[in-house]
Amino acid sequence: MSVEILFLVSLLAVLTYAQETGFVYNGFRSANLRLDGIAGITANGLLKLNNDTSQEQDGQAFDPYPVQFKNLPNGTVKSFSTTFVFAVRPPYASARVNGFAFVVAPQSGLPGSLPGRYLGMFNETNNGKSSNHVFGVELDTILSSEFQDINDNHIGIDLNGLTSEKAAPAGYYQDNGEFNNLSIISGQEMQIWVDYDGSDKLINVTLALIHVQKPKTPLLSLRRDLSPIINENMYVGFSASAGSLVTSYYVLGWSFSVNGEAQALDLSRLPKLPQIGKETSKVMTIGLSLMVLFVVSVLILGAVYVIRRKRKLAEVLEDWERDYGPHRFKYKDLYIATKGFHDQELLGVGGFGRVYRGILPTSNIEIAVKMVSHESRQGIREFVAEIIRIGRLRHRNLVALLGYCRRKGELLLVYDYMPNGSLDKYLYNQPKVTLNWMKRLRVIKGVASGLLYLHEGWEQVVIHRDIKASNILLDAEFNGRLGDFGLARLYDHGTDPQTTHLVGTFGYLAPEQMRTGKATTSTDVFAFGVFSLEVTCGRKPIKQGDTEDVILVDWVLSCWDRGDILEASDPKLRAEFVEEEMELVLKLGLMCSHPNPSMRPSMRQVLQYLEGDLPMPELLSTGISSSGLTFAHREGLDELAMSYPSSTSKAFSHLSSVAESLTSGGR
Ligand SMILES: *[C@@H]1O[C@H](CO)[C@@H](O)[C@H](O)[C@H]1NC(C)=O
Ligand SMILES: *[C@@H]1O[C@H](CO)[C@@H](O)[C@H](O)[C@H]1NC(C)=O
Ligand SMILES: *[C@@H]1O[C@H](CO)[C@@H](O)[C@H](O)[C@H]1NC(C)=O
Ligand SMILES: *[C@@H]1O[C@H](CO)[C@@H](O)[C@H](O)[C@H]1NC(C)=O
Ligand SMILES: *[C@@H]1O[C@H](CO)[C@@H](O)[C@H](O)[C@H]1NC(C)=O
Numbered sequence: 173m174s175v176e177i178l179f180l181v182s183l184l185a186v187l188t189y190a191q192e193t194g195f196v197y198n199g200f201r202s203a204n205l206r207l208d209g210i211a212g213i214t215a216n217g218l219l220k221l222n223n224d225t226s227q228e229q230d231g232q233a234f235d236p237y238p239v240q241f242k243n244l245p246n247g248t249v250k251s252f253s254t255t256f257v258f259a260v261r262p263p264y265a266s267a268r269v270n271g272f273a274f275v276v277a278p279q280s281g282l283p284g285s286l287p288g289r290y291l292g293m294f295n296e297t298n299n300g301k302s303s304n305h306v307f308g309v310e311l312d313t314i315l316s317s318e319f320q321d322i323n324d325n326h327i328g329i330d331l332n333g334l335t336s337e338k339a340a341p342a343g344y345y346q347d348n349g350e351f352n353n354l355s356i357i358s359g360q361e362m363q364i365w366v367d368y369d370g371s372d373k374l375i376n377v378t379l380a381l382i383h384v385q386k387p388k389t390p391l392l393s394l395r396r397d398l399s400p401i402i403n404e405n406m407y408v409g410f411s412a413s414a415g416s417l418v419t420s421y422y423v424l425g426w427s428f429s430v431n432g433e434a435q436a437l438d439l440s441r442l443p444k445l446p447q448i449g450k451e452t453s454k455v456m457t458i459g460l461s462l463m464v465l466f467v468v469s470v471l472i473l474g475a476v477y478v479i480r481r482k483r484k485l486a487e488v489l490e491d492w493e494r495d496y497g498p499h500r501f502k503y504k505d506l507y508i509a510t511k512g513f514h515d516q517e518l519l520g521v522g523g524f525g526r527v528y529r530g531i532l533p534t535s536n537i538e539i540a541v542k543m544v545s546h547e548s549r550q551g552i553r554e555f556v557a558e559i560i561r562i563g564r565l566r567h568r569n570l571v572a573l574l575g576y577c578r579r580k581g582e583l584l585l586v587y588d589y590m591p592n593g594s595l596d597k598y599l600y601n602q603p604k605v606t607l608n609w610m611k612r613l614r615v616i617k618g619v620a621s622g623l624l625y626l627h628e629g630w631e632q633v634v635i636h637r638d639i640k641a642s643n644i645l646l647d648a649e650f651n652g653r654l655g656d657f658g659l660a661r662l663y664d665h666g667t668d669p670q671t672t673h674l675v676g677t678f679g680y681l682a683p684e685q686m687r688t689g690k691a692t693t694s695t696d697v698f699a700f701g702v703f704s705l706e707v708t709c710g711r712k713p714i715k716q717g718d719t720e721d722v723i724l725v726d727w728v729l730s731c732w733d734r735g736d737i738l739e740a741s742d743p744k745l746r747a748e749f750v751e752e753e754m755e756l757v758l759k760l761g762l763m764c765s766h767p768n769p770s771m772r773p774s775m776r777q778v779l780q781y782l783e784g785d786l787p788m789p790e791l792l793s794t795g796i797s798s799s800g801l802t803f804a805h806r807e808g809l810d811e812l813a814m815s816y817p818s819s820t821s822k823a824f825s826h827l828s829s830v831a832e833s834l835t836s837g838g839r
Pocket of ligand 5: 389
């Protein structure tokens with residue numbers, strides 16, 4: 173029997189041999205710890221409970237072998253003792269970091285536990301449960317009211333949960349009883365002792381700075397039997413939790429013993445902490461690189477802004493344009509002048525593009541900027557040359573072209589600003605603001621004078637090609653000024669292959685022009701005739717009626733036929749006009765828009781008639797046989813309709829039917 177007992181005892185001894193009764197790690201270089209999560213061992217043997225991750229994760233390090241805390245499963249926990257040297261280094265002094273703990277646990281890890289305030293020891297569901305069988309000493313650096321923490325720098329004894337059984341602010345008692353505060357996250361190396369007296373059932377926790385003798389008075393003393401908590405075989409280790417701030421939890425050395433005081437650490441052999449300077453320099457490197465990154469991004473953003481602005485303000489300037497220096501406007505100036513081509517500055521959208529009002533930055537001159545899209549580069553040189561040449565035209569009744577600017581696919585023409593806008597808005601849809609006869613006559617005379625200058629007054633004959641009320645602008649004194657002169661012709665110079673040879677506006681096109689597409693001074697006179705009728709009668713050249721459209725020229729003729737040409741005058745004038753003048757202008761208008769070009773007067777004659785310098789030749793309404801006129805219209809239209817593809821002929825078919833109705837209809 174006694175032999176059997178002896179055998180059993182020796183067997184037990186053999187079995188316990190594989191278990192820890194104690195160990196000393198003066199540095200962990202050759203230690204065989206079980207590491208979990210983000211725990212690791214540095215090259216020089218520091219146990220680092222977290223790597224430098226900035227995510228909330230936990231890390232654990234356990235001695236791999238179980239410790240036999242009891243002789244029997246139902247026995248009492250033996251005395252045990254442990255001591256370790258640690259340091260906690262936050263990124264900066266007042267950083268909120270979580271802390272770490274020494275733990276005795278049933279496994280060599282703490283699976284399912286949470287980081288953050290749970291310190292990697294427990295989770296929401298198992299915190300505080302007696303089934304945990306976890307004993308811990310926490311070095312808690314965060315104040316969690318949830319766990320009734322006393323402050324954010326305390327040491328506590330945890331039994332199965334994070335609500336400490338007993339806790340005290342970090343510090344130590346000197347032999348004279350004086351208390352020294354310590355800050356766990358100060359980065360200083362500190363030593364801690366945890367001693368449990370199995371017979372006294374007393375737990376002592378003592379803290380001190382490294383190289384300070386173990387204080388006689390422990391920081392914490394708790395009388396508690398650990399037997400219900402600590403099982404027979406348990407594992408010892410550490411648990412820490414990283415937060416969003418990169419904090420380093422170091423353990424430099426660790427000693428543990430059951431049934432006796434833990435062997436003292438050989439402080440001189442402990443691995444060295446990374447130099448604070450190095451850490452700072454690391455912080456500085458990070459800071460610096462962040463700053464460099466910031467500066468670089470600012471520079472890049474700045475460059476992008478500059479480039480984008482430059483691109484936005486980019487213009488095309490070729491060598492041959494140097495000669496046009498004085499006529500060349502900077503796009504930037506035009507951009508500023510028109511407030512970035514703001515919609516509020518939009519004066520109108522014309523046949524050739526949008527027109528903006530602007531004020532030149534330095535000179536404060538009011539301008540109108542016309543944007544003409546110019547798709548093809550081909551012919552641009554001639555185009556600009558002509559514009560410059562035309563820009564030299566100066567006449568009281570021409571809107572002065574001040575200069576131009578060129579961008580990719582876009583030409584900007586800078587004109588004098590005409591405060592009273594275009595004439596058409598005074599003729600139509602403006603019953604309140606209307607021009608009296610005197611003003612209208614002055615406008616007609618002015619336009620005639622401007623047109624004469626274009627035709628005869630200059631070294632070259634300039635054909636306007638697009639005379640109509642909306643192209644006549646009124647200056648501050650309500651003088652009529654011809655705008656867009658030459659543009660039609662210029663635009664037709666083969667620069668845009670889409671543009672047909674026919675340029676102008678329907679209703680103002682002379683019959684022979686519709687036939688041949690050729691513009692002459694005589695076709696300008698025709699358009700001028702229609703225009704002066706338009707101004708006198710206050711009616712559009714082609715008025716869309718309910719049943720049939722009415723051509724203005726024909727209508728005036730019909731009034732004349734009936735013996736009352738004055739009937740054609742604009743009713744808005746309320747007969748407030750000089751009858752002779754009215755009659756003269758109406759007849760002159762008809763004469764100018766004669767279907768036969770040879771019957772039309774020249775602009776010089778027109779002006780002479782208007783000024784009364786020359787008497788109007790006696791004209792018979794039958795002389796401008798209306799059938800002849802409509803025939804001319806019809807002939808031209810038919811040819812046009814034939815020579816244009818069906819898609820474009822749509823526009824003409826309408827006119828064709830107008831002509832048709834006029835020839836076959838009532839007249
Ligand atoms: C920290 O450890 C975790 C888990 O091993 C890993 O996913 C992460 O990349 C590590 N971070 C750094 C900064 O080393
Ligand atoms: C150990 O404890 C359990 C229950 O706590 C009990 O059933 C068992 O008898 C005990 N064994 C000894 C040897 O005391
Ligand atoms: C809490 O931890 C325990 C193990 O200690 C695990 O079994 C349980 O699944 C965990 N609970 C949660 C919610 O993670
Ligand atoms: C120690 O810290 C406590 C608060 O934690 C403070 O009240 C006390 O004044 C401190 N003592 C010393 C000596 O700094
Ligand atoms: C715990 O501390 C008390 C003094 O407060 C001391 O008398 C006792 O011996 C200590 N026990 C251990 C196990 O260190």
